Amino acid sequence: MPEYKVETQNFNLFYGDFQALKDINFHAEPNTITAFIGPSGCGKSTLLRVFNRMNDLIDGVKVTGKAFIDNMEVNDRSIRVDELRKQVGMVFQKPNPFPKSIFENVAFGLRVNGISDRHFIEERVVESIRKAALWDEVKDKLKKSAMELSGGQQQRLCIARTLAVEPSLILMDEPASALDPISTGKIEDLIFELKKSYTIIIVTHNMQQAGRVSDYTAFFYLGALIEWDKTIKIFTNPTNIQTQHYVTGKFG
Amino acid sequence: MKRRMRKILEKITEGILFSSSTVTSLAVLLIILFLFREGLGIFTSTSVDRNNVLAVHSLNPVNELTTQQIGGIFNRDILYWDEVGGTHDSIILFTINEIGNYYNEEELGTDFEFLPQKIDELISHQPNMIAYFPNLYLAGNFHGKVLPHNKIGISEFFAGKSWYPTSEPAAQFGILTLILGTLWVTLGAILIALPIGLVTAIYIGEVAHPRMRSFFKPLIELLAGIPSVVYGFFGLVIIVPMIQKTFNLAVGETALAGSIVLAIMALPVIITIAEDAIRTTPVSLREASLALGASHWQTIIRVILPYSRSGIIAAFILGIGRAIGETMAVLMVTGNAAMIPTTFLEPVRTIPATIAAELGEAPYGGTHFKALFALGIILFIITFAFNTMVEFIRPRKSK
Ligand SMILES: Nc1ncnc2c1ncn2[C@@H]1O[C@H](COP(=O)(O)OP(=O)(O)OP(=O)(O)O)[C@@H](O)[C@H]1O
Numbered sequence: 049m050p051e052y053k054v055e056t057q058n059f060n061l062f063y064g065d066f067q068a069l070k071d072i073n074f075h076a077e078p079n080t081i082t083a084f085i086g087p088s089g090c091g092k093s094t095l096l097r098v099f100n101r102m103n104d105l106i107d108g109v110k111v112t113g114k115a116f117i118d119n120m121e122v123n124d125r126s127i128r129v130d131e132l133r134k135q136v137g138m139v140f141q142k143p144n145p146f147p148k149s150i151f152e153n154v155a156f157g158l159r160v161n162g163i164s165d166r167h168f169i170e171e172r173v174v175e176s177i178r179k180a181a182l183w184d185e186v187k188d189k190l191k192k193s194a195m196e197l198s199g200g201q202q203q204r205l206c207i208a209r210t211l212a213v214e215p216s217l218i219l220m221d222e223p224a225s226a227l228d229p230i231s232t233g234k235i236e237d238l239i240f241e242l243k244k245s246y247t248i249i250i251v252t253h254n255m256q257q258a259g260r261v262s263d264y265t266a267f268f269y270l271g272a273l274i275e276w277d278k279t280i281k282i283f284t285n286p287t288n289i290q291t292q293h294y295v296t297g298k299f300g
Numbered sequence: 301m302k303r304r305m306r307k308i309l310e311k312i313t314e315g316i317l318f319s320s321s322t323v324t325s326l327a328v329l330l331i332i333l334f335l336f337r338e339g340l341g342i343f344t345s346t347s348v349d350r351n352n353v354l355a356v357h358s359l360n361p362v363n364e365l366t367t368q369q370i371g372g373i374f375n376r377d378i379l380y381w382d383e384v385g386g387t388h389d390s391i392i393l394f395t396i397n398e399i400g401n402y403y404n405e406e407e408l409g410t411d412f413e414f415l416p417q418k419i420d421e422l423i424s425h426q427p428n429m430i431a432y433f434p435n436l437y438l439a440g441n442f443h444g445k446v447l448p449h450n451k452i453g454i455s456e457f458f459a460g461k462s463w464y465p466t467s468e469p470a471a472q473f474g475i476l477t478l479i480l481g482t483l484w485v486t487l488g489a490i491l492i493a494l495p496i497g498l499v500t501a502i503y504i505g506e507v508a509h510p511r512m513r514s515f516f517k518p519l520i521e522l523l524a525g526i527p528s529v530v531y532g533f534f535g536l537v538i539i540v541p542m543i544q545k546t547f548n549l550a551v552g553e554t555a556l557a558g559s560i561v562l563a564i565m566a567l568p569v570i571i572t573i574a575e576d577a578i579r580t581t582p583v584s585l586r587e588a589s590l591a592l593g594a595s596h597w598q599t600i601i602r603v604i605l606p607y608s609r610s611g612i613i614a615a616f617i618l619g620i621g622r623a624i625g626e627t628m629a630v631l632m633v634t635g636n637a638a639m640i641p642t643t644f645l646e647p648v649r650t651i652p653a654t655i656a657a658e659l660g661e662a663p664y665g666g667t668h669f670k671a672l673f674a675l676g677i678i679l680f681i682i683t684f685a686f687n688t689m690v691e692f693i694r695p696r697k698s699k
């Protein structure tokens with residue numbers, strides 16, 4: 049079996065009667081960044097949420113086909129969903145820090161894992177904040193509420209919070225869409241840096257961003273995976289005419 | 301033309317709304333004013349009825365007696381004058397209906413026309429007597445000493461332990477037992493309602509299937525509309541005998557019974573509001589927690605409850621605050637003995653129960669009547685404080 053970090057085989061997903069994902073066959077190798085692009089409502093977030101089973105929270109979702117993380121089927125009965133979610137971190141579109149201190153935000157994932165060694169938690173929190181390129185800005189106010197940070201800082205805090213649990217795959221759903229250009233640049237640099245140790249899937253509406261950070265790009269349309277290839281290929285010489293229209297901004 | 305008509309209609313509607321809300325506010329203000337005017341009158345009233353006098357021998361060194369001392373003397377708790385600042389002699393009581401023990405009808409005259417003289421004579425001959433009789437029979441040239449009518453003091457009212465509003469010669473208006481009884485029953489109700497209310501709110505808001513929820517929520521809201529007499533009846537028939545059996549008591553009407561009934565009455569409000577608070581937790585926070593590998597229960601305890609904390613506290617204050625003023629149910633099950641409670645298994649008496657039980661029998665404008673209004677003021681202040689607390693706690697949530 050090939051060593052794919054993430055894989056789907058003939059994957060379909062229904063919200064009640066509505067089919068949101070149609071026969072998706074996709075995979076990503078370890079330590080790569082894949083960008084999901086496509087017009088609003090085409091199913092990017094839905095697919096992302098398949099990998100950490102966040103769709104479980106929604107009533108009436110049905111799936112067929114298979115989705116794998118490290119060759120384990122995510123919907124298998126033997127999989128414990130909280131264990132899966134520790135493996136698969138997620139960063140959301142809008143920064144969503146807990147109304148707790150900066151420190152406690154990052155320590156949250158450790159605490160719910162039953163870790164109580166103060167020394168260990170402290171080290172891991174500092175390390176994660178450093179990795180998220182936030183350390184210099186918050187090192188003097190770890191006890192302050194996370195709500196006092198700027199939007200960009202909050203988003204990096206959310207990334208730090210995810211890193212603290214040491215996932216191997218990180219899902220990012222438009223992580224920079226609510227941020228200003230400078231914060232966006234910082235997040236992009238960070239994503240690029242994280243590639244060394246993590247596999248990343250990022251949803252974005254920003255073509256330049258997809259071009260800058262990703263190795264692979266997947267284009268979705270109306271729930272189907274239309275085209276998926278090396279980013280350079282998708283942006284310079286796509287096979288599909290819809291893809292071409294979309295990446296050149298001529299869509300619709 | 302049409303637009304002008306509408307403008308005028310709008311103005312009229314506005315006027316009606318304005319005046320009706322003004323009238324309502326004024327009515328509320330007037331009611332509060334009335335409450336305070338009647339209630340504060342207690343402090344200008346006297347515990348010994350103004351139409352009667354207490355008198356002693358002119359050489360008796362005692363010049364005045366407190367309400368409690370008078371009560372003690374006429375209850376035979378106080379037997380010697382030295383206990384109230386006099387000589388070491390035993391106290392002889394005299395009330396007007398005992399006159400027959402001293403004089404026969406002939407001596408008193410057919411129309412009791414000699415009664416004043418005889419009372420005067422009696423007191424003059426009995427240096428250790430204290431007499432209680434109507435003003436009417438006070439002789440013009442009375443030789444004894446009439447004790448002054450003392451006003452009811454603030455400390456006597458708030459710190460007094462005896463509530464005997466109709467006892468003679470001195471009615472006792474000590475409300476400490478009533479305040480403590482109220483607080484005691486309330487405390488018990490909070491202790492009972494807190495775990496049950498919280499767990500139920502969490503269950504309905506977080507755990508129950510949406511279909512279960514849409515069944516439970518209206519049911520619980522319905523419970524809030526049941527008249528309190530029904531709760532009281534339920535308490536009297538079910539809870540009181542149960543407590544009596546379980547704890548092997550002589551009577552089951554206890555503070556505990558009151559607490560349980562109060563808790564049951566408060567629960568619908570508590571659950572409804574607490575559940576609303578729980579559900580205001582943003583989905584994004586819930587997802588953030590779950591995405592980090594937290595279980596549902598960890599998410600509830602570490603994210604949802606802290607987030608909705610102020611709303612939950614508000615729910616409890618509102619629920620208990622509402623129930624505290626509820627009279628009937630508690631009146632029916634607590635036994636209504638005005639004693640300072642030390643355990644939950646004793647009868648107690650609460651402020652609202654006292655008002656409900658006694659207002660019908662208190663003569664309008666009398667001291668007892670005013671005392672009950674003063675209790676009403678205290679109740680008003682307690683519930684007002686509860687509601688103000690909610691106002692202070694709630695806004696923090698909007699952040
Ligand atoms: N909870 C839900 N219940 C029913 N339908 C849903 C639900 N969530 C999403 N959908 C539908 O599924 C489709 C895909 O939604 P999804 O959120 O995955 O789109 P997206 O590609 O992420 O769009 P966007 O770029 O706007 O975020 C849409 O048509 C949407 O209406």
Ligand SMILES: [Mg+2]
Nearest residue numbers: 092093094221
């Ligand atoms: Mg989306």
